[in-house]
Ligand SMILES: O=C(O)C1=C[C@@H](OP(=O)(O)O)[C@@H](O)[C@H](O)C1
């Protein structure tokens with residue numbers, strides 16, 4: 193399905209932020225790793241959430257759900273042997289479940305998105321799991337993959353953090369269940385470091401004890417721990433809401449987004465400060481962000497690694513800012529659903545934006561006068577490219593058509609419903 197985005201000058205109204213993708217995947221996982229029955233309130237309904245549900249079910253968790261909650265009876269440290277798992281296009285789900293698979297004799301991971309997740313590298317996690325005695329057959333670090341484990345060793349474990357924080361998070365979920373204590377050392381840099389804070393928060397809520405160094409590069413993990421069954425409440429999602437807030441920032445608007453906790457551990461919470469630094473009129477109080485956009489923005493310079501899943505939306509806002517913006521320290525955007533630097537900038541340029549790339553940087557020469565539009569955009573299977581190009585389309589001279597925009601459902605199936613309820617002219621077409 194394609195989406196036609198017609199220029200829209202005004203957005204007005206209130207929405208409830210969707211539920212957080214990253215907390216939903218984590219709560220599903222720790223509930224599966226517990227032996228009793230856990231409840232997750234307000235889980236995210238999206239393809240990635242569904243992928244995690246499917247995997248933990250296949251691994252033996254009992255999952256019952258209605259609109260507002262999921263009740264899960266976990267398998268503890270004894271997942272049910274299963275031949276094959278399908279993680280869809282969900283990177284975090286694949287990486288987290290690879291460690292669960294290490295507890296089983298043989299699990300095969302299929303490659304259902306060869307042009308997206310199928311291109312993403314997992315070498316650093318593969319190397320760490322291999323050092324723990326797990327055997328892995330893979331295609332040059334990529335899917336499809338077969339994991340042969342059983343009883344992985346703890347002890348000293350090293351993992352690189354220079355491509356993705358998900359490799360470290362994955363090991364942090366696994367190591368408490370091992371017979372031995374573990375010491376995890378992160379090699380090189382740790383990208384998306386803030387997300388690891390979410391992993392540690394969820395582990396603590398699940399009753400797991402981990403000692404982390406202040407810089408998050410070293411961990412002591414006692415073995416033989418048990419995940420406790422709990423009730424978890426999922427908070428609102430900043431990465432998805434970042435796109436709504438950016439849409440409000442580039443138009444004349446009066447837009448309110450509820451359920452965005454000021455003290456959230458989501459790094460993308462920083463998008464509120466980014467928009468503020470771009471001089472967008474907004475307030476953030478009591479979990480409510482209120483944007484009163486006037487369409488005027490000022491360029492700025494930002495460390496994008498602090499809000500990795502919000503960068504594309506902020507770049508889309510910067511397309512209309514006065515001056516040149518820089519988003520630096522963003523190389524790992526190249527290893528996401530698509531190359532979020534080269535592929536994304538190609539699509540932005542088609543729409544008329546003036547953008548440049550370096551290996552680890554996006555540079556945007558703002559065009560406050562607006563862009564041409566009138567083009568067809570390739571979504572590259574990437575929900576965040578779809579959301580970001582929609583923002584650009586709202587302020588183009590002519591409509592843009594986003595091909596295969598249904599991939600937005602990876603994280604935010606009701607993105608276009610939300611925008612429409614705010615007055616955006618967006619229409620599905622086949
Ligand atoms: O741990 C997680 O749930 C995630 C970590 C981040 O990935 P990287 O660590 O690969 O940057 C983020 O982009 C992704 O959407 C979710």
Ligand SMILES: C=C(OP(=O)(O)O)C(=O)O
Pocket residue numbers: 281282283284285501528529576603
């Ligand atoms: C990169 C993302 O997700 P994942 O790595 O889990 O596929 C994302 O949600 O933008």
